[in-house]
Each structure stands twice: as structure tokens, then as C-alpha cells.
Amino acid sequence: MNYYERIQKSIDYIEENLENKIILDFAAQKAYMSMSNFYRMFFALTGYTVKEYIRFRRISLAAFELRRNNTCLIDIAIKFDFESGDSIQNCGRPMVLSLSPGPALINKAWHYEKYANMWRITDDFWDSWPLLKNMFERCEIWQNHVSEGCYPDCDMLPLGYVGKGFGEERLTNFTREEQITMMTLWCIFRSPLMVGAELTKLDKWTLELITNRKVLRLLTHSTGAKQISRDDKHAIWFSRDTEKEVCYLALFNLSDEVAGLAITPGELGFECFKEYVFEELWCKDSINNVEEVLEVTIEPHGAKLFEVSRNILYNDK
Template identity: 55%
Template sequence: MNKNDFAPAPPMGWNSYDYYDTTVNEEQVRANADYMAKNLKEFGWEYIIVDIQWYAHHTGSRREQFQYIPFSKLEMDEYSRLQPDPVRFPSSAGGAGFAPLAAYIHSLGLKFGIHIMRGIPRAAAHAHSKILGTDVAADEVADPSSICGWNPDMYGVRNTSAGQAYYDSILKLYASWGVDFIKCDDICNTNLYTEHPYSARHEIEMISTAITRLGRPIVLSLSPGPALIDKAWHYGRYANMWRITDDFWDDWDLLKNMFCRCELWQKHVSRGCYPDLDMLPLGRLGKGFGKERQTNFTCQEQRTMMTLWCLFGSPLMLGAELTLLDEWTLSLLTNKEILSLATPDCRPWQIHRDETQAIWTGCNETDGSFYVALFNLSDKEKEISVSLEELFFCPYVRNPNIKGQDVIQLRDLWKDEISMFTGSTISQSVKPHDCVIYKIG
């Protein structure tokens, strides 16, 4: 199977991290899945992803000291493979793993994903645990010189046949559970090693190989960023998503910086290959961090974020507690016109960017739809203008009829309002940190 067919459009879903941190449990996952199936599935939202440390005991119990409790007890089988904590995930008891939870999510017409750390559990290496299908123990597979700087659970995996056997065994297990999506961490940029930030390159290839051998589609997402632009070809060959930023939160300076990152990566969006702008910090956030709050983004900033993520073609992952979504947030997530931009058929193109504004176009190469977005990056209301000449310079324009028209129709995708345009320049007053996006013609 071609891995590019695993995600023909940027994946859209929910991830437990932004609200629950390390503490999410089965009941909470099911509640968010129920909400998605009822309220969001028809708009393309389909993945339910359990984020970090689902295998660790007593998560969050010492949060004032540690996000990840040093060398805590991990649930693990005899073959060095991590298992869900049965206290938080009761249906996993007796070796069932995530299969019952995945089956429930599939019954809703949704897909199921999990977070993993690259590598093999340190506890397995110290205990000389078995590796399925080999006569080699975990201590011979583990590379103690390759660790994560912020999580204590794993050693890196050596680039050996036994190392590949270990990755084959965990992917086979995940497939048997019904996993459709894997977010692998400490692998896109191994930032502890500043002189060798792509030190886990071989592990990306090993995981990709293990998925290919399954003959079953599992989307592979790589974290954390920032991804290395000179390795774009490698990410695209072996993964479906890769983070081009470190953790993104609800701060305007971080959002403004995303325009720089999108400029850098705009030519690398294609079918099955998606530079990832990270999760959407909307709605209620931070409970697992001990700082529950409504997003700090203003309504204008939220609109800017959704427009940029969709027009750029980033995966869309919600971090909020879905059952607490307010009507405003729900309206952002169910705007079909905006969400329709998030397809590899709609090619993004930046026309202009400076400290105060950014102008982007998108052209759908399949149906010829053409869009322009005007972003106000400044702290004051601003008139933003773009000439038709600049718009039609976009190399992806496929609708020659637009160029010859004396009067052009503009449809505001957020307001669902139509206006008629004559002249050579489109100009609009835009509020601070806000945007407008028009479908042209």
C-alpha cells in the first residue's frame, strides 16, 4: 500500500493533550468521541487520539513537580511492549489493550489513534525483557546514548535487525487493536542533540517500514518540531505529517510566527504529506496542567488561525474538551467553506508578508476555485490591498475566465456575503489580528 493513500486529505480530529495533559481516561475519551460523532463528524472531523503516557501509572499525581514522573511504573507485556494503564482504561484489562476502546470509536464511524514515544522502554532494557520473534533481549536493542530530554520513559532503538523486529512487533500489536493513527514523539526533531537534531532518522524509517509490512493503513505523525526544512524530502517519503513548530499554544506571538513557518514550507504540502502547524488551542484548555481556562485567543485571532491552517493545508487537531464547546467555537469548526480549503488540491501561495500584514492565495487545481486571504498582523485596524496582477501571478491559477471579467464576484467565506468587484485592486479594512478570505468568481 502507498502511504500517501493513508491520508488523502489533512487528518482532522481530537487529541487529548491540550486539555488533559497526561491524565486522560477511557470515560473521557468516549465522551469526546460521542460528541464528535454527533456534532462534528459530518464536517470531516474523524480522529480520536489518546496522547502521551496512556501506559503510565499515577499520571498527574505530582504535576506541581513533574509533568512526567521520573521512572514511574509503566504497564508492559512480556515482549517489551507498552500497554494501557488498566486503572484509567478499564476495558484494556486482561491483555485486551486498546482493542475495546478502538472498537467503540469505530462503531461511531470514527478513527482511533495513539501517541507513542520513539524507542523502547528503559524498564524493558533494565529487565532484559524479550523482543517478540527474536532471541535478542531489550537491552541489546536499546541505545542508552539516545534519550529524550524531557521524558524519562524510553531509550532509542539501535538500527539493527532486532531493532526492526521490535518496531515490527509494536506496530503489529497496534494494528491488532485497531489503531488508525500514530503520533510519534521525540523523533521529528531530537532537540536534546543540538548538533544532530535528526539523530532518530533511522527510527522514522523503521517505523515506516513496520507500517508498510502490515498492509493496513496507519497514518504516521512526527513530533515535536520544528522540522528541518532540508529534510523535507525525507519526512515526505516516510511520514504523513510532521510538526514544523514546537508546541503551539494560545499566544498571539506564536500565531504570528506561524506565517514565517508557512512561508518556508508552503511548497511541501501534497497528497499524504502535510507539514503540521500543531493543534488548534480553541475552547476549554489546560485542566491536566492545573490551569483550566478558555483559550486566550480573541475571536479575531481564532478566525485567523483557522483560516491559515486550512488555507495552508495543515492537519486540524482540536485540543479542547469537546463536551464544553461554546457556540462560537463550534461555528469555527463547522464552516464547510473554510474546511474545504484543507485539501492538497488547493495549493497555497503567499503573495506578501511583512510585520503588519500577510496576503495568501489558494487555488484548487481540480475545480479551479480561487481564493485570497488578507491577514492583519498589526495591533491596529488596517487597510490591506492586493492587485489582480499580483493575484494572477500565482502559478496555480487554473481559471482563465476570472482574468477576462470586468466584474468579479467576491464571497466572504466567514460572513457568507457576496460583493461585486470592479477595478484592478482588492482592498479591505481589517481589524487587528483578524482576516478576511474571499472566494473569487
């Protein structure tokens, strides 16, 4: 038996076990070789290392199955033994595994959390108010599955000039109020932020929108974001800072008219609002000395994002 035939024996063993655990010692035994000689001859005759060959064959079969069957990406990854994450763990540099199952299935949440860092919870997201309004429902469904290293993804931000790769470059259809709503929801929910725009054409207003440091802090230094309430006309979200003694309160007007929104201390777990300062992080205005109810007026499709902190000047005497 020549070297080609012996290596072919090992390849036959590998091909028969692509969906199972492959033991390289067994593969070497099929070729009647020591491990070191097996590795050397396999590369010499195939042009691939043994591990490269196994990885490429599994990827090829996984891709074929994805096209042929309506199977969850995570299920296919597990079937072909990609669940260990060795390639990511041993690559020697930080990596993020982002999935686009489009949209992710809530009953598969534990799969995504175990094997990925981020996963898209929507189909392609474009600059359409109905799509943005629907994202509140999606975020409500996924709000309990956001944690360090695990981020449900609301998709890219269609800001500035969009559509160049689709045949028609144009300015986003979102109004400024809708863009503020989108950024506020993405940040308090802690969705990954990716800008889907021509960066060289960003205007001053849009650039300031996506670089507001106090707003962006929510992505890395907030936790426990919860939707307090939502109906067809409004939504309210609340979270806490992980380092400072502050909270974040987001009020959204989902209606087509200017609307007043009100929230009581009890809805946030507070005894009263008198000792707190509400700093609006977009317009940088502050509200002090709130009596029983916080009331704000919000433009159609707009939002207010408050950092809520104790008023050091407050004296209840």
C-alpha cells in the same frame, strides 16, 4: 551444545547487527537450525518472535540514543533500519506517521517527506498572539513542502477551554478575530487540524468556526498555497481548488489597529477583477464588480478568506 546455547548464538548475531541489515537465514544458521525450527525454538525460549525481538531491541537502542545525543529523529530511524516503513505498510490498516521533532528543520525536509506523513514545524503552540504571528514566517518557510500525504504541522488549535491537563482550565486567550486568523492560515496552508480543547464545553461560535465546510474544503481540495506578500502589518495567501474553477484568497491584518488591505489583479495573475465574485467564507458576504483593486477593511489581528469564482452574470459588452 543445547538449545539455549544455540539460540544464544543467534541472539549474539542479532545484537551485533542491530544497526545493520539482519539476515534471518544467517541467524538460523548460527543456531544450526532450519528456519521453521529456529522460529519455533526462539519463541519457546525467549517469549518473543524473532522479528518482535529485533524490533523491541532496536526501539530500545533508538530511545537510549535519543536521550543521550542531540540527534535528529529521522537520522536515528535510518540508523536502526526503520526507514523501510514495513511495519506501517504491512499493518493491514491505514496509518499516519506523525513526528514531533519540535520544531522540524527545513534542511531535513526531504527526510520528513520521505518517511513521515506529518511533522511539527513549531515548539508547543499556545494561545498567544506572538506565537500565532510567528507562524506566518514558519508557513512561508515550509510552503513548498506541502503535498498529498506530506503535511507540515502547525500544531494543535487552542480553542474553547484549554489547559485542563496543565493545572488550570481556562478559556482561550485568543480573541475571536485571532481564532479566525488561526483557522484561516491553518486551512489555506493545509496544516493538519487537531483541536486542543475540552470538546464537551465548546460554545456555538467555536463549533461553527471549526465545522465551516467551505473553509475545511481547503484542506482536501486546494493546492499550491503561496504567500503573496507579508510584512509586520499584513500577510496575503493564495491557492487554487483542485476540482472547481475557483481560487482562494486570504488577507490577514497582523497589526494592532483596524486596517485596510488592497490587492491588484496582477498580484494574483489575473487580468482584471470585474468578472469575478469574491465570497467571504466566514461572514458569507460577497463582493462583486471590483474595478481595479480589491480593498477590504479588517479588524486587528483578523482575517478575510475569499472564494474567488467567475461571475456567470458578468457581461463585458
